[in-house]
Amino acid sequence: MDDVATVAGVSRGTVSRALNGGRNVSGSAQSAIDRAIRKTGYVINPHARSLATQRSKSVAFILSEPQDRLFEDPNFNLLLHGCTQALADNDITVLLTLAGTPEDRARVSRYVTAGHVDGALLVSTHTGSPLIDELRAQDVPVVACGRPLGHERDVAYVAADDRDGARQMVGYLVSRGYRRIGTITGPLDTSGGVDRLAGYHDVLGESDPNLVATGDYTQAGGAAAMELLLDRAPDVDAVFVASDLMAAGALAALRRAGRRVPDDVAVAGFDDSRIAAACHPPLTTIRQPLSRISTEMVRLLLRLIDGEANAAVILPTEIVLRESA
Amino acid sequence: MDDVATVAGVSRGTVSRALNGGRNVSGSAQSAIDRAIRKTGYVINPHARSLATQRSKSVAFILSEPQDRLFEDPNFNLLLHGCTQALADNDITVLLTLAGTPEDRARVSRYVTAGHVDGALLVSTHTGSPLIDELRAQDVPVVACGRPLGHERDVAYVAADDRDGARQMVGYLVSRGYRRIGTITGPLDTSGGVDRLAGYHDVLGESDPNLVATGDYTQAGGAAAMELLLDRAPDVDAVFVASDLMAAGALAALRRAGRRVPDDVAVAGFDDSRIAAACHPPLTTIRQPLSRISTEMVRLLLRLIDGEANAAVILPTEIVLRESA
């Protein structure tokens, strides 16, 4: 930077100002500096800048989940991609951090609360991790993806309207004349699990408990839940599954049981992930507005970093009709 | 840090030493410092450290690809996950950077070559991006994932043995008695594209050109290529597809054409991605050792950072038999 100043014939201070918005820099100084920068090939040193400003121009993308799960989820990809892009557009870099094990969690927690990043994007489906409390305690700007069960009031979040999505889908199944509509839920310590189940009940009331089975968002779990359903309620004629991946498992289980889809049993998924279209038959599902979710998360986080108050954003979902229902 | 020093009754320098491996620190000083750190809740400031050491303890994970593609690929997930984990184990953070557009690429290139990271992991399938040259020119330690076409000698890389994997699979198809074996290749400016095709030719020699179609690693592209194949070589009885995603597309195309899999036409994929097991019928495919690829990439990068020379690592693949072939 001193080189640039020398070449441009100005002082360090002026170069710094020119680099940071150019307030109070004369046109001639500005252009001399631009030239000097080009000539010297100067690039700013972000560590020095962060040291001086106490701002890092980076945020952590924290995955607090028993690892494999999220990386299996095609939606997660889109989310990560969307957030990274949106942050890059704001000239902010993304630190990817895994907090699957308690040790990882402790490390990430120290790292983030130490102020090495300006904020954090939290992707975690399960409730009960102490991470969120630790981050809260240190007043780190945090935006969660999905409703953070038990923290709706004290942490900002962006979520799809899971409950309404479930209502749309179950309502659609009802309108198509299905009468014994079962559901395979997500884990009930996740907002996706409880909210989608709530939407199901919103439409159907307190239906037959035999029509409700709980899955774990995996394909194998979906298959197992479908088998359970078939066993307990053999007359089931439609099933609303809380994720496409589980729905793919359910499809396989139905095939093994000799039931045709959608003729004998209709299957509806949730997420509209890539696998939905690849299934046979292709899944009728609920689309989550993932790219909007990620841009909203970033927008919210930037506002928190600027000192604004927490907020929640709920985004609408959309039904996607294919052949499975 | 001064606080810690005061509380522990030692000097800054001793605290620093204690923090960095503890060479030449007495036991009593060490434990006093440990206590003081716990008491004060001190956490090191990585920016200050980086400024002083000229090392950032971070590496960039660069995706130089027209965006959506990689994020669609389930393998990419595993790779990112594996690398992040392996780096975290070495106490190195990962900066995720997208270099899809030329502007992004320029930004990333400046960022990385400015020495803000200690090295870079490059994930890019296509050849011809200037990024690799720019990084080379600045002597930034770089490890590529997959053979970097045209840069095999001057950049370190880790790759699965694509060619041998293709040989295994095509050999298997031959051994099962298939005679009109077609292939759907990846883009021919990618190593996966050319190497898997080369393996196919290794087994079959210069077969009928009508049996070769080029895809683009997408599901839709796979379906289109399959249709082309059916059109040009209606008697095709097996097809080796260079990726599972394309194979899923091929499956759909075959279904639409009224061909049964594997009875009329056998289909074999490549990657053993999650979608392989979800397909109907489940795909016979080649497994890439992704978690080993990622740990090897990290190991290689750390060695490069320590000043060792470039190297290449080729990892063996494995055939996974399911029902599609």
Next chain:
DNA sequence: CTCAAAACTGGGAGCGCTCACAGTTCCTCA
């Protein structure tokens, strides 16, 4: 023409660390 305010500039201090170096203590062995 004058003078206050606005626009601009330069330089010192400091962000929190590491590293080199000089100084101190403590062994060890002849």
Next chain:
DNA sequence: TGAGGAACTGTGAGCGCTCCCAGTTTTGAG
């Protein structure tokens, strides 16, 4: 018993920026 060396410790300089403040120039009324 003393000298030489090993082990340990403290201090100052500096990494490359930004920010503040004081100083200088320019501008625009009156």
